[in-house]
Amino acid sequence: MCNLVKETSIIVLSALLLLNCETAEDGDYVLGELDETMARADGVVGVIYDFRLGSGASVVPVLGQVVNYGARRVVVAARGFDDGLWWTHKKYDGRFDKWRTLAGGIKNDPVVMSNKDGRLEMFFQKKDDTLYHVYQQQNREWSRPISMGLKASSFEVAVNQDGRLEVFAINKSTHKLWHIWQVVPSGNWSNWEQLGNSPELSCFVMTSNSDGRLQVFGVTGSYYLWTTQQHVVNGSWRSWHVFNYTRLQAGSEPAVGVEKDSENYSLITLAVRTWDDRTVVYRQTWKNVDSFTTINTSNSCAGCYKELLFRKPEMSRHRNLLFTVGDDLLLRFNAQYSLYGNTWSNWRYFSDGKLGSENISAETMYIRKPNGGYYPAVMPFAIFPDGNIRTRWQIEPLPVIWGSWTLLNEHQNVRFVDVETITDRYGCITVFGITGDRLVKFNDQGATPSPYCRNPNDWKGWRWLDDRDTSVCNHQCDIEQSRRCMDGNWHSCEMRDGCRRWIRNPKLGCVTFPNTDFLK
Numbered sequence: 001m002c003n004l005v006k007e008t009s010i011i012v013l014s015a016l017l018l019l020n021c022e023t024a025e026d027g028d029y030v031l032g033e034l035d036e037t038m039a040r041a042d043g044v045v046g047v048i049y050d051f052r053l054g055s056g057a058s059v060v061p062v063l064g065q066v067v068n069y070g071a072r073r074v075v076v077a078a079r080g081f082d083d084g085l086w087w088t089h090k091k092y093d094g095r096f097d098k099w100r101t102l103a104g105g106i107k108n109d110p111v112v113m114s115n116k117d118g119r120l121e122m123f124f125q126k127k128d129d130t131l132y133h134v135y136q137q138q139n140r141e142w143s144r145p146i147s148m149g150l151k152a153s154s155f156e157v158a159v160n161q162d163g164r165l166e167v168f169a170i171n172k173s174t175h176k177l178w179h180i181w182q183v184v185p186s187g188n189w190s191n192w193e194q195l196g197n198s199p200e201l202s203c204f205v206m207t208s209n210s211d212g213r214l215q216v217f218g219v220t221g222s223y224y225l226w227t228t229q230q231h232v233v234n235g236s237w238r239s240w241h242v243f244n245y246t247r248l249q250a251g252s253e254p255a256v257g258v259e260k261d262s263e264n265y266s267l268i269t270l271a272v273r274t275w276d277d278r279t280v281v282y283r284q285t286w287k288n289v290d291s292f293t294t295i296n297t298s299n300s301c302a303g304c305y306k307e308l309l310f311r312k313p314e315m316s317r318h319r320n321l322l323f324t325v326g327d328d329l330l331l332r333f334n335a336q337y338s339l340y341g342n343t344w345s346n347w348r349y350f351s352d353g354k355l356g357s358e359n360i361s362a363e364t365m366y367i368r369k370p371n372g373g374y375y376p377a378v379m380p381f382a383i384f385p386d387g388n389i390r391t392r393w394q395i396e397p398l399p400v401i402w403g404s405w406t407l408l409n410e411h412q413n414v415r416f417v418d419v420e421t422i423t424d425r426y427g428c429i430t431v432f433g434i435t436g437d438r439l440v441k442f443n444d445q446g447a448t449p450s451p452y453c454r455n456p457n458d459w460k461g462w463r464w465l466d467d468r469d470t471s472v473c474n475h476q477c478d479i480e481q482s483r484r485c486m487d488g489n490w491h492s493c494e495m496r497d498g499c500r501r502w503i504r505n506p507k508l509g510c511v512t513f514p515n516t517d518f519l520k
Contacts, residue, residue, distance in 0.1 A: 051088075051099040051466055052081040053438040059465075061422035061432065062112045064089075064120040067140035072425045076465070077110045077122055081438060085110055085124055085134070085145075088465065090430075094444065096465050102134050103145040111156070116163030116185035123148075123157055129172055131155060150178065150192050154203060161212025161233045168195070168206060168216065175200040177218060196237050199226050207256045210266040210287040217256060217270065223248045225272065229290055244282065244292060247275045257320065268292075269320055279324065281334075281344065321378050321400070325358040331382055335400045345400075350392070353405050356385035361421040363429045367393065368454040379456060381408075381431055387415025389433055389443075393456050408443050409461045416441075428453035432465065440465040 053059070057079040064075045066089045074090040085103040088096045103124070110124040119136040126132060131148040152169035160166055166181040176198040181190050195216070204218035215229035218240075225243040230236065248254070252273040267284040270292065274280055282292040322334040322344075330349040337345060361381045366374040377394040382405075384390055390405040408431060418434035430444040441462045445453040 051078075051086065051440065053434060053440065054079040054081050054083055055438070057109055057438070058418055058434065059420050059432045059440060060109055060112050061420060061430065062114070062120070063422070063424065064112070064114055065118045065136070065140060074422060074424055074430055075112070075120065076432070077112050078440075079106055079109055079124075083107075083127070085122065087122075094460070095463070096442070099466055102142055103132065106132075113157050113159065113165055115165065119186065121165065123155065123167060125152065125155070129153070131167070131169060148180065148189070150180075152178075156204065156206045158206045158208070158214050160214065161208075164234070166214065168204070170201050170204070175202075175221075177201055177204060177216065196228060197240050198228075199240060201226075203253055205254055205256050207268055209268065215268065217243065217254050219248055219253065223250055223275065225254065227290070238290070244294070246272060246280075246282075249273045249275050249277060257322075271322055279347075281322065323360060323362060323380055325355065325360060329355045329358065331355060331360065331380065333380075333400075350402070350405070353384060353390070355382050356387065357383040357417055359383060359418045361419050361431075363421050363423045365393065365423070365429060365456055366427055366452075366454060367456055374454060377456070379429070381419050381421055383416050383419055387417075389416055389419055389431060391431075391456070406457065409459055414439070414441065426451045426453060433462065 060077045062075050062077070063072045066073045066075065075087065076089070076096070077085065077087045080086045080099070080101070083105055084101045085106050086099045086101050088099045090096055102122070105127050107125040107127050107129065110122045112120060112122050115121055115135070119138075119140070121133055121135040123131065123133045129151040131150050131152055132145045133148060134145050135143050137143055148167065150169055151172040153172050153175070155167060155169035158166050158168065160181070163185040164182040164187075166179055168177060168179045170176070171178045171194075174194075177195045178192050178198075179195050180192045182188070183190055199218070199220050201218040202221055204216055207215050207217075209215060209229065212233050213230040216227060218226045220226060225246040225248060226240050227243045228238055228240045231238050255271045257269045257271075267287055269284075270282045272280055272282075280294060282294055285291045285293050320336050324332050324334075324347075326332060326349070330351075332347045332349040334347050335345050360383075363379050363381075364376050365379055367377045368374055375394075375396075379391050379393040381389055381391045384405075388410055389408045391408060392403050392405050395401045395403050414433075414435045416433040417436050420432040420434075421429055423429050428445040430442055433441045433443070435441070442465050443459055443462050445455075446458045446460050
């Protein structure tokens, strides 16, 4: 990973309001609706409502097994407001379970992977930069956090062709790339080793070749791009070498994707922003070879600062699409003219809407044709200046013809600043919207009348990403009552999310907050 996340302090008042403590010293403001006291100690499971993300954190959605729920459920992990590692999962009724904590004092967003036997495993760094992991045991309950014994600047996790997980990390002391791997699939781990003649790196990205051999692209301190790949499947590594003598712009990172035709044939595609502010795309000349061709060097999208290669494996026998957001906050796209072709279209932008954020996501959906059958359509999701999330999709994949931006259920009470997405095993998309005060909501597709989603307009509406019951929020008390204050009694306060919570001051008797600007 090449981006560095700046750590900022969390406002103590916001943290106090979220802890929902049931008892307090005289003079403290107290919120009710406590479920269980949140546990901060490692390995002790705590539960909390009104979960809030840490500063700069995002949600990490994956598909995985959950005890009593079976395989391939939507699972979400995140770094919380207390810098704890938290997780939840989608239940049978479509809501998400309560947030539960697995570890404390983590530094960044976790990486969540599936073992070959289906058990999930989460990797993260503590604040002293040491790598840790937790994993589902055979009963699908979670282990305690276990140190992996290396302090790292950044790390990635990849899957070998035989299903063994392998962790790659830039050693904080040497700045060179080290790796550690499972000795057998879903099993114990080897010792750490330096990856060959690794240069000193500032960041790196991982991908896989068509035959399953892993490949690394790393950026040095002088911004040159280096690469290495496994010499044999599941085995040893080749020597590092400079990649096409490519020098990147300071602070940029390569974006890597896979151009996939079938299960046995795929080509690595790499997009970089070069030192002279060009976005250049490279593609393997043939599957599994360490040789790349430069494509799309004209109309190279100067000033584009977020590159996202998007090409889901489900889009078999379909062309690559590359999305990028310019410094003018317009979403641009670029597409291959033909499958495995060296010719790409020029950069084009969507002129019908400037974005409110550079954060975008995308998924693939098989949309039902009016005359029968389905076609795969890429759906980008973006945040607009009004704080709402919109999407659009391909009406025709060949050539690329887009529909207009469509609102995902307008939300009056919150403004989103980040968006993440995932597609479940039925082809249904779940969108996660993160608000400016780090709360999380989700919106998913309805999958009616069959369990498979084929209608891009079918959305259930925004809901909170926790197990709160909205009827609990009302407390049989209306807004007018919340403005009256009778000494010694509990009273409700209208919060900015529209949910009323009990507030009192044991010392002063009663305090109400009709104005909730302090929560914004």
